[in-house]
Amino acid sequence: MVTALIRAALPSDEPVWRALWRGYCDFYSVPLPPEATQRTWQRILDPDSAVMCIVAEIDGRVRGFANCVVHENTWETQPVCYLEDLFVAEEARRHGVGSALIEWLRNAMRAEGWARIYWMTREDNTRARRLYDRFTQADGFVRYVLRPATAPAQ
Template sequence: MPEDPRVLIRDPEPGDEAAWRHLWSGYVAFYEASVPEAVTAQTWARILDPDSPVFATLARLDGTVLGFTVSVLHPSTWTSAPSCYLEDLFVAPQARGRGVGRALLDDLVSRAKQNGWSRLYWHTKATNETARRLYDRYTQADGFVRYRLSFPA
């Protein structure tokens, strides 16, 4: 399917919560994960808090929210400018292949350049070939391997 030039990217507003939560549940299910309701509510609250380093963008097409990003802006030990970690990117299955993911990434790249961020980075599962085809259009995987320890809250 060709990219749709009508895809609009914008910051979330309080009234977008239901649409974001619907996509969020699809994202969590895609990764076969479980996120407690309290964490989901806290994530949404952080997204709306202008003092939080967590921020999001929404992709809309014909008035419907079809995708989102959630990112964290943080200091870096390797540069004096902040880095942006794109923690979550999701596009509704019915909207894939229409340029929604690309529009979300293009928006973050533009924000990075406009705001003087030192880098924008993300990761995905090695088996997520659909996402990797999009990501490879921006940059090649850097060869780092992720390690993660989890601790009960």
Template sequence: MPTQLIPHFSIRPVRDDDKAAWYALWRAYCGYYDVALDERVTARTWERIVSAAEPIHALIAYSEDGTALGLCNYVLHPNTWSDQTVCYLEDLYVAPAGRRQGIATAFVERLKAIGVEQNWFRIYWVTNQENTAAQAVYDPIATRTGYVRYEIAMNRK
């Protein structure tokens, strides 16, 4: 079945009234990665996103008819190589109805605009090495670095 083009979509920072839409997108995103998070983690993540005191933020995409199409969660933090803020794009998800419409690229472009406005040092993110669809979006708009990511799982609750 061919993808139906969405004539127009908008991207903006999430607001309190986006909770249901964000939750639905978040659950779909977690499902995509086969991750089952405790509801308290999801609730706490949402609380952090909508709190002005927290460094976690989110953007949300909607179609003209009000259908939620995607989310972009990001974390701002200091770093040791600059006195400017760094942005870690932690989660980017586009619902099936919005894929191949330029929404993922628009999320990154919106972050770049915010970064210019707020004088960030860098935006960075990682993606699964097998997620070739995401890489096809990212390769034309960002530099793929040669870094390999390592993790140490800590006290996970």
């Protein structure tokens, strides 16, 4: 187990965050338009935005990140935290970095008064799911996505 320093992303993290973000998008085979990446990074640095990013630093090098959105919701009075993206550089995996990022969020939840942290992953992402199963059990909800161009279901 390595000791990772978990902290909020800083403007100086932009090159390494972008490199890790590229790895994450490649992992999901999502060719994100550059303006989406640019906008995400801007929002991460904007204190008035609901988007936040924490990074994991090992020996002075950022090796992983978690992007989250803290938002209001209809089921609780307190805000909730959506963990949208989690990524650890391939060569830094299986040393507890992913766990450390989630653990940091768990502490933030207690400190900030979030009602819960929630996230989703692909059903077949077994590596991530083994990590997640150590924190909590999947709750059985299924995701539906509707886009402007989605054809009506038959």
